Amino acid sequence: MRVEIKLNFIDLFAGAGGLSEGFVKRGYKPLAHVEMDRYAAQTLLTRSIYWELKSTNRYSIYLDYLEGTITKEEFYSYLPPEMSNIVINAEISEQTIDGIFNVIDNNMRLLGENKIDLIIGGPPCQAYSLVGRARDPERKENDPRNYLYKQYIKFLEKYEPDLFVFENVPSIKTAGNGSFFQSMKDDMQALGYTLESAVVDASNHGVLQQRKRVILIGWKAESNMRFPDIEVVLGDYRVSDLLDDLPDLLPGEIMEKCNYTANASEYLIQSGIRTDDFVTQHISRPHNERDRAIYRLVIEAWKNQGNWLKYTDLPAGLRTHKNLHSFLDRFKVVAGDSAYCHTMVAHISKDGHYYIHPDIKQIRSLSVREAARIQSFPDNFYFEGPRTSIFTQIGNAVPPILSEKIAIGIEQLFRTAINSQQGVEGHA
Structure with missing residues (x-):
């Protein structure tokens, strides 16, 4: 019994x-x-x-x-x-x-x-x-x-x-x-x-x-x-299974509530992450043009060579840091064709350089909802507070x-x- x-x-x-x-x-x-x-x-x-x-x-x-x-x-x-x-x-x-x-x-x-x-x-x-x-x-x-x-x-x-x-x-x-x-x-x-x-x-x-x-x-x-x-x-899933049904976003664009743009992947169904007919907090942080230029290069390097650019690989005109000896992996794309994303940490609240969206058309870092999905929060989980705090909450979870x-x-x-x-x- x-x-x-x-x-x-x-x-x-x-x-x-x-x-x-x-x-x-x-x-x-x-x-x-x-x-x-x-x-x-x-x-x-x-x-x-x-x-x-x-x-x-x-x-x-x-x-x-x-x-x-x-x-x-x-x-x-x-x-x-x-x-x-x-x-x-x-x-x-x-x-x-x-x-x-x-x-x-x-x-x-x-x-x-x-x-x-x-x-x-x-x-x-x-x-x-x-x-x-x-x-x-x-x-x-x-x-x-x-x-x-x-x-x-x-x-x-x-x-x-x-x-x-x-x-x-x-x-x-x-x-x-x-x-x-x-x-x-x-x-x-x-x-x-x-x-x-x-x-x-x-x-x-x-x-x-x-x-x-x-x-x-x-x-x-x-x-x-x-x-x-x-x-x-x-399972035989890819990170893109977490991202592909969400609307495209421009840097700084805010979709507090939006509809899905594609059917749920098998992973979203099996995991229970996708819940209702709409999703909230699909919110992107703004980026300056220098960062977007870097993001484009990082995305292209991943798609064409399958590797992440080191900071020293960037054109001199895009570098703003004098330190060229440590923390050279400052920029990293979330590879949609990989089985797993790299570790999500609270630093995502500071900038999005380590969590660049793989879509070359969008050229931005992950949205709040995308980061939450990578941490396996269901779509009906609502985070309170400003964007920076929400990213911290997600990264620490x-x-x-x-x-x-x-x-x-x-x-x-x-x-x-x-x-x-x-x-x-x-x-x-």
């Missing part, structure tokens, strides 16, 4: 909610999302209302919001009172953590929960990233964000979840010569958790992007769990398709554990 699993969770350092998206899609119940950035927190709130409306057969109200026929204030009025603090817009610090605990405790009471099943999330990765360390003369060794994991551990100590998911960039394992990662694991094990980690590449799990993350899973030592099986999903595979694996662990316990009790 199939055991019904109803698990809840809290999401720390939640960002726009890429990690929690897959868990909610699988039926996990969020009790709180904690995020310091105000625009990302608004995105989380909008998505929380989406799930509430979808679960109560009022999805048309959400579509009204996307189409702009109701105001944000009216849309937000559909959030049930017991969920009024489901998103906690606060920095997690020594000064705020007790207040955050109080809000979560109250949420648990209002939502009828007496324990936390899971904690998910990971602190900001900039302090651990190889790029960040390379640009910092102190190699991020004194960055206080290195120690945000200690705040995560305080949540483990207070709520004692059965299992937790900690995710971050692979270079967290080498930051501080490995001392930060080891100290973190030591502190987690001291709370009675058994740990196992793996470097997981999203491209092996249904995402058309090569994106590696460390996934650290911890479970109560007595629970007899293990690292979850994360389903491998491979865990791909929801990968998140869902992790959620499925954890669900299976709990089902096995419950079946095992029932078997023991049946023979008692």
Whole structure:
């Protein structure tokens, strides 16, 4: 007999909610999302209302919001009172953590929960990233964000979840010569958790992007769990399957709402990314003529030679940087004929040089919606805030398709554990 699993969770350092998206899609119940950035927190709130409306057969109200026929204030009025603090817009610090605990405790009471099943999330990765360390003369060794994991551990100590998911960039394992990662694991094990980690590449799990993350899973030592099986999903798809049904855009053009211009690809259907009859936030950043001239050369080089131009390959008249010895791969096309896009990072909020659209007719960087698709966000996922903030939210996110595979694996662990316990009790 199939055991019904109803698990809840809290999401720390939640960002726009890429990690929690897959868990909610699988039926996990969020009790709180904690995020310091105000625009990302608004995105989380909008998505929380989406799930509430979808679960109560009022999805048309959400579509009204996307189409702009109701105001944000009216849309937000559909959030049930017991969920009024489901998103906690606060920095997690020594000064705020007790207040955050109080809000979560109250949420648990209002939502009828007496324990936390899971904690998910990971602190900001900039302090651990190889790029960040390379640009910092102190190699991020004194960055206080290195120690945000200690705040995560305080949540483990207070709520004692059965299992937790900690995710971050692979270079967290080498930051501080490995001392930060080891100290973190030591502190987690001291709370009675058994740990196992793996470097997981999203491209092996249904995402058309090569994106590696460390996934650290911890479970109560007595629970007899293990690292979850994360389903491998491979297909004969191309990045163009994500791009070709969206309207052409000029640099700086804004399509807040537009219709698709082609049938959905098999990938868009299988992945569930394409959802409704229209799409929002197909928004392109503006580019100056020098950048567009460079973009044209980069696109042509990829199409004709199959390689990316180095900065030193550009005509002297197009170069504005004196540094000709490092960071020479400043411009990169998103190759539509490739199986996977290169890793999407938050730097896309600064400029689009690393994410140039492959269409020579458009000569621009990726739009907001195109970047979201590469991260595997569904088309009905609406991001709040200005364009720069939205790109940051997208670049920092865990791909929801990968998140869902992790959620499925954890669900299976709990089902096995419950079946095992029932078997023991049946023979008692």
